[in-house]
Amino acid sequence: MSQVDGLLIDIDGVLSVSWVATAAHLRRHHPGAKCLLLNSGDLSEDMEGIDLVDHAYNGVVDVVVVGGAGLNFTHVELNRAFGHLLDGATFVAMHRNLCWRTASGMELDTGAYVAALEEASGLTPVVHGKPSEDFFATGVAELGLTANRVAMVGGDIENDVLAAQRCGLRGVLVRTGKFRPQALDRASGRPDHVVDSFAEVPELID
Amino acid sequence: MSQVDGLLIDIDGVLSVSWVATAAHLRRHHPGAKCLLLNSGDLSEDMEGIDLVDHAYNGVVDVVVVGGAGLNFTHVELNRAFGHLLDGATFVAMHRNLCWRTASGMELDTGAYVAALEEASGLTPVVHGKPSEDFFATGVAELGLTANRVAMVGGDIENDVLAAQRCGLRGVLVRTGKFRPQALDRASGRPDHVVDSFAEVPELID
Incomplete structure (x- = not known):
């Protein structure tokens, strides 16, 4: 070589945790958009200027953003994201890695859940990583x-x-x-x- | 017509809840097998003669069976199924419907989770429905x-x-x-x- x-x-x-790029994309292409973020971990530093909706929010979601997979990827939260995708929200994913190795063994990563939402909704996300x-x-x-x-x-x-x-x-x-x-x-x-x-x-x- | x-x-x-066929398949092709079942709802009537492992089970799983999606399709349970698939368990799915309409809107069904496990593991399940x-x-x-x-x-x-x-x-x-x-x-x-x-x-x- x-x-x-x-x-x-x-x-x-x-390298796959490309939140900085994803956040920049949201600011540039979806200014002021209501974003539903599915993620495990704290992203508050990177998410400045992005209007994230919380669990109580009941209005129109403009962008569904799928981030790092973890315990809060529940059936309820996935269905919430799925519903907004069917209602016309734009689909953005942080990356498409399918799995990663943790102390307790191999774990499903963002890409596996992206595949689930992609196949069920028929939509292809913008992938940042x-x-x-x-x-x-x-x-x-x-x-x-x-x-x-x-x-x-x-x-x-x-x-x-x-x-x-x-x-x-x-x-x-x-x-x-x-x-x-x-x-x-x-x-x-x-x-x-x-x-x-x-x-x-x-x-x-x- | x-x-x-x-x-x-x-x-x-x-028509998609083809548990009877899935249970018959398990009895015929995997007699005595340790089966990890991911399912929402009670299947005790259909599962007679099938050795289902519970949450505490720590040994080798022979068959991972993905059934009806619901609240107990958690990240932890999906990873448990994923780990056994990587360790060589046979992959069986009850059906491959991607979504269904509930009182609270469209919900992800078994097929979406099958897609996630399929893409991450590289394995194609035997699908019964x-x-x-x-x-x-x-x-x-x-x-x-x-x-x-x-x-x-x-x-x-x-x-x-x-x-x-x-x-x-x-x-x-x-x-x-x-x-x-x-x-x-x-x-x-x-x-x-x-x-x-x-x-x-x-x-x-x-």
């Missing part, structure tokens, strides 16, 4: 490089590696984190490189 | 007819109407229940008939 000058590395989810093309373009631009000089290193064959390769980056799959051999076997393409750990990445570069 | 002698009619979910071919064949056999003499009447364009048409039945879409014009517009095919209510069905037959 000579001629690579930059790396995007995802250690299970760090991986595997959207914008996401990789932003990462490459942040490095001040062109795509062919950057490698994406991650454990998710589809969202990290193959999506990056489609955007002109080199794709390196790491057999750690949420890596599973079956996922590689049935993937829609082949990584440029497969390594056992992040420690092997530097030697690929020179 | 002359020459039709039998009708399968689905009034929002009645609509839109599986077995389901329609059983219905036609119950009527003592052949498929070309039976019409399926329902509000779900994909699971009721088009799936039945692929099995040789006549397909009649009813604009009630969970019918939505958008679903018809983006469907993968066209119904043989579209009617405004079940009341119009008899006049189609003679």
